[in-house]
Amino acid sequence: VTEVLGWPDTPGIDMLSIVHKHGLRDEFPEAVLAQAKAFGHKVTEKDIEGRDDWRDLPVITIDPHDAKDFDDAISVQKTQHGWHLAVHIADVSHYVKPGSALDKEARERGNSTYMADRVLPMIPRELSNHLCSLMPGVDRLTQCCLMKINQEGKIRSARFTRAVIHSGRRFTYEQVQDILMKPKEEIAKQFPDEDKTIIAMLHEAWRLASLLRKNRFQNGALDLDMPEVSVTLDEKGKPTGIEKSEYNESHQLIEEFMLFANEAAAKLLKNRSQTTIYRIHEDPDPDRLNAFAELARLHGYKPGDLTNKKHIQQLLDKAHGTLEEHAIKIGLLKSLKRAAYFQDPLGHYGLSKADYCHFTSPIRRYADLIVHRGLQKHLGNPPKKADRVPGPGEAAQIAQHISETERTSAEAENESRRLKMLQYLHMCSLEKDPPVFNTVITDVRHFGLFVEAIDIMTKGLVKTEDFPGHETDWRFEANLVQFSGPQGKKYKVGQQHNCIVANVDMERQMVDFKFAK
Template sequence: MEKLRSRIIKLMQSKNYQPMNKSELARKLQIPSDERSKMRSVLRKLESEGEISMGKKARFELRKNRKSHLVGTLKFHPKGFAWVYLDKRNQGNIDSGFEMDKNDRVKVSPRHTGVAMDDDRVEVKVERTGPPEWVQHVNRRRGGKHVKGKKGKGAPKPKVSEDEYRDEASGRVVKILERRNPIFIGTYLEKRKFKFVQPESENLPGTVELSEPTAAKSGQVVAVEMLDWSNRDAMPVGRVTKVLGWPDDPGVDIISVIHKHGLQTDFPDAVQKEAASVPEVLPEDEIARREDWRKELIVTIDPGDAKDHDDAVVVRPLKDGWELAVHIADVSHYVKPGSALDLEAEKRGNSTYLVDRVIPMLPEKLSNNMCSLRPEVDRLTKCAVMRFDQSGKRIKARFCDAVIHSKAKLSYEEAQEMMQGREDGGKIGASLREAWKLAAVLRKRRFDHGSLDLDMPEVRVVLDETTKKPVGIRKVDYDESHQMIEEFMLAANEAVAVELKMQRRNAIFRVHEDPDADRLYEFAELARIHGFRAGDLTNKKHVQELLKAAKGSPLEQSIKLGLLKSLKRAAYGTESLGHYGLAKMDYCHFTSPIRRYADLIVHRALQGVLVNRPEKPDRVPKMAILEDVAQHISDTERKSAEAENESKKMKMMEYLLNLTRESNPPVFEGIITDVVRMGLFVEILDMQVKGLVKVMDFPRGDWRLEMHAMRYSGGKGKELAIGQKVPVQISRVDIEQQLVDFKIVV
């Protein structure tokens, strides 16, 4: 077979080769008729591996501009396989014969990950994707489906099974380019004279030998650095870098998450030294060169426990509209390119908000003090001043360096009380009520222009301040105060992006590309199963209509989550390619430079176009370097999001487990979101917790699955169907697998 494979490849590589079908290839290679079945098998294998392609009239040729070796970041999935998220420069370079996943990622099965660890930068060989064209060709030729019971010459031949082929590109790791985080979490164990670590991750071998003794005691949780793991079948060797404590010690679970994701809690000495050298008093000459907004009624609105206040706003009513000023902390004044502060901020990429702590991008003196727009003190800002007409259309925008003196630090709850008139708030309250008039107009205009309403309530885990144990789960409503700040930040981000693009400045933009049609078709089918008319979701108006139809229904969150999964992931890039979800032609991140490095780059780019710019604007890296930075901060954003979600879900699972131990466990109202052969998936909306109700935990009855109707029928009019509300109790919690089982309460 290998010899025949080589002959076929050599023929197709020849200078004068023209695409041939199977018969022509057989004649050209002089293959006897009794061996042509082998040739067909080789052709199928070559196509499935991506070496050749079949074009018009079933003629074969080598793939053109083939690029099957790509580079990206490997992330393991809880089910054992891995995704390789391709570097931006690789996206679009893959052979067109390979249909990429919606998030430009390659799927790697567990047996093909080699010795890669989570977050490694790897080279992956793409071998196959989707049903190869030969499968599609044969099925088109055969047509129809196999009819059971019909036999004989006239019976249609069965179609070739496509079950083994998937829509995503699949491949194997061929090289580890960078071991980004060699640290893993495990349990130190001693069995007789053998001392080893059992990794927490199932993606690593069950035993890791230690290169040196450790002070850990058997059973303690440890962080381990992988030193040597060259072969999947060989026992890895590691070194304990830190003893985290006993599994039940307070805080050990979150510390494990920090080490697992390679998050840095401490700043290097050089960074701390630079931060400490920042003067507490603003220089008079710096204040003098800036626009003075200190007398304006400027306020910040943030979560009640926030300490890093990036943004402050003020709205002025005009005869024919409004003027909105969005002031953003001028981090670029303190963090200069190439400084220790800058290099560390770039390395971190962003702040990480875990369930019990914040790991900041910048040291506390900057993030919580000199850069934070605290009330009743002078602070330096970069300001976007925008004018809007009565319809919310932006008429004019200008940008400046400014100095402000915030008049109040408001929580969302306090702002909401004033906006609703339940608290007067004096001049500040009146200003906020005027500001909401503008925000409401901007919001309506945004949705009228195609923006998608994907906002969902946030859930926060309440922890005991001393023990850090979870004591509750609280839902945070996305009310008008949140919506107002969102609209103002979106307006500023868009205005800055438009300016940078118009001025042709090197910058980093926020990009959300249009979704793949196939993914939208899949989601449309899911929506129909849930009882919604989806229409043609490649038409954005139909997407909006679907979201509008789902609004207020028990399945609203399920529909929104389903749509989010069908969309591409937003990322950073050096080209302004638009934002599908927000319906913006140009968009960037400008409003959070304390916690996002992308915004700091944008501030530096904007410096060169300010109306009162200094003689030497802060430099922005060349495009090639910016592309690497954009890729890096897209990766750190993903890493932080994973750590944040893991820490939050970990505490949620702990809280739910405690509920099962109560003598009288609480009953929750759940919504049936899916029907499967095992039972029902139910979600408790107030906690955003989804779990399985197995058939054995149904109420008594003769339950029958009616898959076509997505329901279980129990006779005598009883049914359990999608969208139905059911009372449930938590019956089982698996913290390690982060799985929950419910039982229906009668």
């Protein structure tokens, strides 16, 4: 025993055990908290000196409904020759200085970690949720990327500058989705007090974003976005239900603008030979792509030459909206290398970009903070004294470290969500009238069927002993990857079946399903 965290049934202890298992930091040292609190709660006149004043611009944020750390804001203006796009990013580098207690802690953490029931922020909440967060109705310091984009969606110019903004409106993704998709009459009723110029700006923003998105896929980018499923919790961390968030137009709008700003930052830093940290995604190994091609064939697709990215995207397009889409995307992701941080611009395979870095989330990623510091010398209005930027050797060390912290956080986040999902499904298995899940068979083995519950994106097993009739009525045909049973009935990959939860083994983290009657 190295540490006693509490009794197993204590609220939150399950998540705390995951935090400690992965060596995550769940408390800030006093020196770090004191430094964060010393900045106070407001942007001062001294803070604003030398910055562009854009407090009168129509600036908005779009984030999840439960977000508190607002890194980014946008404003879009239609012009005669195209658009002016401004991406405003929280200027964390104004507060977190190289070598300070805040900086050392942020560097050690590498990133914020988003567990199922809590956030472990990279910087204290006094900054992450307040002074740096681009909340509406208050002055906030930013680094901004100002882009002029032509009618074809090509960037004509990009410049970076320090500014002060005053966000006029905080939107959720759900609200923006309604505004973009619903008729004007419905929007007028739903948002009676909304400024019509803001509504118009959102529609213009989507016109621009959809053009950028179309161009990106034509240039060889891969569409790997998937819906997310989360378990809703009560105040004690007990599961209460399931929430599924679709990756729709409102998300795509923000994604395209952030990708554009990230690429612009990387190009500027590379052109100025400024040491920084890039986001890279190396080409996949041919053997892994061949294994993915076999999976695609198993699902009835003709994959073509997967060394050609256009063939991969064509396969994804064919699978879009089908039952196999999730399995195909997961299979592709497993065949690709993991994106990482690196001191040289090696390109990004998935995004099909030669130069790419992370600029848009400095509240929650240390890589972005390094990029912001690197940009300071090259801003339209640089500070009197630019922050120290790491040299090539130190940048390489930081890149390796934050790639590792990112992986660790992802493992902890996935484990926490998986555990809450298992707790929810265990509750389902005990109900008199258990919920029925639509499942799809993803694999067939001699001992049963691997299925995935589509709406909750959770895998489990239907054992042969739970097949209809008697277990001996069914014959496993390995060469056809299927079971054959009475009256010509078959179970094979791709079939849909309604199932209920039979059992959840919390220790082994396994779910058993059985067919619903």
